[in-house]
Amino acid sequence: MSTHGRSLAAVVEDAAKTLADAGMWAPREDAERLVAHAVAGRAGARLPGDLPVSDEAFARLGELLARRAAHEPVEYLTGRAVLGGVEVAVGPGVFIPRKHTEPLLAWGLEVLREVAEPTAVDLCTGSAAIALAVAHARPTASVHAVELDPTALRWARRNADRQATQGDTPIVLHTADVTDPALLRDLDGSVDLLLANPPFVVEGTVLPPEWQEHQPWPALFSGADGLVVIRAVVAAAARLLRPGGGVAIEHDDEQAEPVMALLRAQGVFTGIGYGVDHWDTPRYTTARRK
Ligand SMILES: C[S@@+](CC[C@H](N)C(=O)[O-])C[C@H]1O[C@@H](n2cnc3c(N)ncnc32)[C@H](O)[C@@H]1O
Incomplete structure (x- = not known):
């Protein structure tokens, strides 16, 4: 050398x-x-x-x-990202998990603290980072992860296999559309925790090149008001959660009010509020099923 x-x-x-x-x-x-x-x-x-x-x-x-x-993202250059202490492989075609999601994950794990064998769902899982972090923190949990995009799913499978090889409880990956009204219907009324970091950017917004040019658009954009997938996540949470179960949905810094309004409109949630990220910016909205 x-x-x-x-x-x-x-x-x-x-x-x-x-x-x-x-x-x-x-x-x-x-x-x-x-x-x-x-x-x-x-x-x-x-x-x-x-x-x-x-x-x-x-x-x-x-x-x-x-x-x-x-402007290639650092994580694509190094091939890795970390969420909740779990490393996932990432590369072109899959959204890069962000530090902004850590508080949502922490909130979710707190919800599960009193449940011995919880069922958790991660909608819009991408690399499966959130689902794998929950499975890592709670080995007795059944964790279901849902993703639609085939490229993202390949990264999710690779990460799920690696974590299982390293001894974590395997997660269940579902190829499905979160907007399907029958999504995961076998779990209706039984889920303790539903987490989602869905696409939430208003269509037509021009993002920094790290996102606009390098990350997959289905991971970013969600219709004219940015809320198309979030609406489906809220509806799924109302149906899937057991009484007392918790939901947390990530969004941008101006969407806490509209997301809280969507949760209120369901009429089945209580304790609706929002949490902030490490920049002290409103980043995720939470609620418990009545
Ligand atoms: C913002 S990324 C989040 C990925 C991951 N949860 C994370 O935090 O790193 C959103 C993900 O949702 C997926 N997605 C978008 N629309 C979807 C839909 N209708 N059904 C299922 N997945 C969807 C995208 O392909 C993308 O992987």
Whole structure:
């Protein structure tokens, strides 16, 4: 192995500057993950700052920085994302799980705390990140995950198989449309927790290139008011949840009011409210089935 003669800390510093100059919004965080990926093959690796960086790793990093500067999401470059402490594989064709979803997941796990053998449902599962995080935290849970898009489903299957191999309770993946009024009807009235991070962007909105150009549109856009799939999620929650069961639905920072109104209109929910993400922004709406 030939070495480039520079320390990891210096390489991170330069990479962060390159990404800042290219207009990235989190240049240092991106640089740390891409350097770790180039050097150790793991974006989350903790490496000493004085580690010498090989010429090969330096060349790999150059390619990654060029792709990131062209707005490819970091997670597609490293092939991984983490939610609830569970790592999932991601790549083109599947939505990248976001840190914004952690509080929704935490709320859901709290709902399940008193239930010995809960049934949980994750609608619009994408990579299956939410479902797998629930299964990881609650090994006695039966977790059902629903996805429509065939590419997303392939990522979900790959992640579900990997977690099961590592000892987690397998989840049940369903190929289905969340807007189907008969969705998961065998579970009617029996579900303890329903979580969903559905598409919620108003059709026609122009998003930053990390989403607009790189992530699958069915994961993002949801009709003229952004609420088409959310309406179906609310209807499914009213039907699937047992009395006392909880629902949490992710949305954008201006949709808490409309989503709470949709839940109120069902007439079967109580304790309707919303939660915030790590930016203190309204991010998910919750309710309990009467
Ligand atoms: C915002 S992504 C969320 C993925 C995952 N839950 C997460 O948090 O990373 C929304 C997902 O919903 C799926 N989806 C969109 N419309 C759907 C529908 N009608 N039925 C089932 N899945 C749908 C998309 O393919 C996409 O994978």
